[in-house]
Amino acid sequence: MNLPPLTQTFVLHFGEMGSRWGISRTVSQIYALLFLSEEPLNAEQIVDGLGVSRSNVSMGLKELQAWNLVQLRHMPDDRRDYFTTPEDLWQIVRTLADERKKREVDPTLTMLRDVLMQSASNDGDRYAQTRMTELHDLIELLTGWYDDVNKLDTDRLIQLLALGAKVQKVFEMKDKLTVIPGRKKKPSSGAAT
Amino acid sequence: MNLPPLTQTFVLHFGEMGSRWGISRTVSQIYALLFLSEEPLNAEQIVDGLGVSRSNVSMGLKELQAWNLVQLRHMPDDRRDYFTTPEDLWQIVRTLADERKKREVDPTLTMLRDVLMQSASNDGDRYAQTRMTELHDLIELLTGWYDDVNKLDTDRLIQLLALGAKVQKVFEMKDKLTVIPGRKKKPSSGAAT
């Protein structure tokens, strides 16, 4: 591995975290390297930087492209492929969240819908059915929220995040002024029961 | 594997998703089974349900305990260990989020802090330093938001989630009434620049 010290620390850390994040060391490192690089890099430069095989880099880049996490670029008078990550970090966050939702959440939501559909008539396994319904509703609430805030432009999103739980204050203020129609008062706790 | 049909579908699905979520098939399946079970189960019952080895179940339960995802119970006149998942799904979500943050986010935040601290004087690797600072600030904003809303009681949290992007409306309304002190107007986009 042949990298400036700061970059190296970061790349190594990403490589180690990879296994916790569910990606291979090489893929994590490629991403980390591209992330820190001002100019787009080609495969050869990545090989030199990380000291892994050319084919490994090729496959890693393919995977990162499948995740929409890197973009292909071309340089004038150079027919090699160059890769970058978006300059805008929020774009990266959005892509990551979208892709993880697609791979890690949506299949379960679909499965729950199917299973609950089929078992609607059936009456064995009563408790399991209740649990699955609760889980289904909870995931729908969370993904619904996600889809919703994901529509916000970045400035608004930052505003919202910076506010954090203080939105509560706004609620309270608002409650004194208006009543939102169609909101049922919940007893006191419990999931999407 | 010896389970009622609904439960089996769910357990098998969880097992398959496990690899995407970064946990082993057995651990996922144990969790799924406990999640759907009204009564706490002991190791033997899990072995019977899933058809895996006793030692595998023992290790799986140990891992789930390390994640705080299952709780140990005892039955009168029975010295075996029984396990459950919390009844309250929101408790589960909170635990999951806390633990993942701890394992998957906090170490990176720490690393970034350290690296940026050290390199404050140093002036090589200018762009990498900028990128890392941006990433650091973004993660802080996100985890700060998380810590903040995590303090809300569940009813308030559900309220907030159900509202989704419609909080925007509240902003707009509020903007007409008050000015929050200390908020800088951002130019138009960009991360935690």
Next chain:
DNA sequence: CATTTATTTCAAAAATTCTTGAAATTAGTG
């Protein structure tokens, strides 16, 4: 259209992770 350059594919090797059975440990019981 042969040659050079860049990239991808793929089967095998290497590394890692998961699962198991046997043995060890822990903790109750008579």
Next chain:
DNA sequence: CACTAATTTCAAGAATTTTTGAAATAAATG
């Protein structure tokens, strides 16, 4: 304190994932 029941540990085997080098493919150039 010997005996039994419950659980854990751990080394070895199985399975999966990652990485590699060699060969194949694709794309540009003269």
